[in-house]
Amino acid sequence: MLETVKELLILLIGSSLVSNVVLSQFLGLCPFLGVSKKVETAVGMGSAVIFVITLASTVTAAIYQFMLVPLNITYLQTIVFILVIVALVQFVEMFLKKYMQGLYQALGVYLPLITTNCAVLGIALTNVQKEYGILFSMVSGFSTAAGFLVAIVILAGIREKMAYNDIPESFKGMPITLVTAGLMAIAFCGFSGLL
Amino acid sequence: MSEETKMKTSSASADAFVNGLIKENPTFVLMLGMCPTLAVTTSAMNGLGMGLTTTVVLVLSNMLISLLRNIIPAKVRIPAFIVIIATFVTVVELLLQGFMSSLYDSLGIYIPLIVVNCIILGRAEAFASKNPVIPSAFDGLGMGLGFSVALTCIGAVREILGAGELFGIRVMPESYVPISIFVLAPGAFFVLASLTALQNKIKRTLAEKGKKEEADKIQSGCSSDCMNCSDAGCAHRFYDSKAEGTIAEAATKAEQAPKAEAPVQTEQAVEEKKEEN
Structure with missing residues (x-):
């Protein structure tokens, strides 16, 4: 029992900070660079990503374990996972809209954007590759998404400050954001001594 | 097929081909498919491998989607496209394995992730x-x-820069410290940042020289870059078409998020582009 908790903790820190999803695995770059102009929207996007990825990795792990493995069709995982994710996001959106207006107001705009976020599919596939069970998949999904939230909020904070800086003409816009992300990636390399 | 239609087809094909290669280069001009661009380009060989794998999937899925374009109902076309793309990706993945x-081994998880590469779905939707x-x-190619x-x-x-080699052969002098x-x-971020800055610079120089047209050409496509409009970008294009049945909802959303307007313009831009061709 204690062993499991310890492993879960290691997984939590490992996938949120050490091997950060955006800064070291390059998954979910589009929203990372696109929706990071303001801290407020970045927080919204990050929360929506946590919500969807935790749910999606749990569901895909369950489907893998109880459907694909028994039926011996694990080679169909890519097709099954992407369809499950697309359907899931639509379903979650409809559910929130109908029953949880408050949460829908907060996250609704971001939900559809997440469907093509490669992080969702990427994490589902990584979980399978690492042979995580359902519990571990859930924790791995949650912590990876938490890492995304941390990264996108930091980037948004820097970009808000940077708006008043004197940036060379050619570097305005995307290039300077990429440079910032690169510097953040260097900073996050520092976490690699943690575990 | 008469001689004239043949000519037409071949010139359209040639246009589509050159368009993808230069005018609307997916990476440098449209800024699509950023994840694999940054993740697998640790060496020229990996980059080439990923590029060619994506090309194969793109050509095959473009062809099949084009064949089925009159059969697939408009409302479910995006899920249908995704299934077709995912099928080809799985085939290619198994072949590579x-x-x-x-x-x-070196591309790893990024092979199945070709499914969510916006280039493929984008071309399926916009062209095929x-x-x-x-x-x-030819557009796919x-x-x-x-x-x-x-x-x-x-x-x-x-x-x-990082290893002093090119395709595994040493090109830098012995004294070079990688x-x-x-x-x-x-490094991935820095290299892409420099290349994009360089592109901006060229664009500006062209604009200053009064070659407005040339500069506009470079800006074409996903209204210059997918990542800026990726609050919208590929993701939104994908979503918009998916929720066609619920346009009213989309409109409400558009009020909440002004950025939702971007993809509409994008689609128009793509349309106009095509008419030009």
């Missing part, structure tokens, strides 16, 4: 679903090769 295991088979195939060239370039820069950060994650 069977016959090119070293490439398979509206054009005959042969131009679609052009876009795919454009992507491959871009990935190979980025991979080459990173490999030369800057290993360029092979690591941060």
Whole structure:
């Protein structure tokens, strides 16, 4: 029992900070660079990503374990996972809209954007590759998404400050954001001594 | 097929091909498919491998989608496209695993992730679903090769600076000390930043010289870059078409988020582009 908790903790820190999803695995770059102009929207996007990825990795792990493995069709995982994710996001959106207006107001705009976020599919596939069970998949999904939230909020904070800086003409816009992300990636390399 | 239609088809195909390779290069101009662009370009070989794998999927899915374009109902076309793309990706993945295991190992998880590469779904939606088979195939080929060239370039820069090698052969003098950060994650960001800045610079110089037209050409496509409009970008284009049945909802959303307007413009831009061609 204690062993499991310890492993879960290691997984939590490992996938949120050490091997950060955006800064070291390059998954979910589009929203990372696109929706990071303001801290407020970045927080919204990050929360929506946590919500969807935790749910999606749990569901895909369950489907893998109880459907694909028994039926011996694990080679169909890519097709099954992407369809499950697309359907899931639509379903979650409809559910929130109908029953949880408050949460829908907060996250609704971001939900559809997440469907093509490669992080969702990427994490589902990584979980399978690492042979995580359902519990571990859930924790791995949650912590990876938490890492995304941390990264996108930091980037948004820097970009808000940077708006008043004197940036060379050619570097305005995307290039300077990429440079910032690169510097953040260097900073996050520092976490690699943690575990 | 009469001589004239043949000519028409072949010129349309050639246009589609050149368009993807240069005018609307998916990486440098449209800024699509960023994840694989940054993740697998640690060496020129990996970049080329990823590019060619994507090209194969792109050509095959473009052809099949174009063949089925009159059969697939408009409302479910996006899920249908995704299934077609995912099928080809799985096929290619299994082939790579069977016959090119070293490439398979070095690309790893990014092979199945070709499914969510916006280039493929974007081309399916913007070109293949509206054009005959042969131009679609050439559009896929052009876009795919454009992507491959871009990935190979980025991979080459990173490999030369980070390891002093190109395609595994030493090109820098013995005294050169490799800057290993360029092979690591941060290097990817820096190289892409410099290349994009360079592109901006060229764009500006052209604009100053009064070659407004040329500059506009470079700006074409996903209203210059997918990442800026990726609050919208590919994701939104994908969503918009999916929720066609619920346009009213989308409108409400558009009020909440002004950025939702961007993809509409984008689609118009794509349309106009096509008419030009």
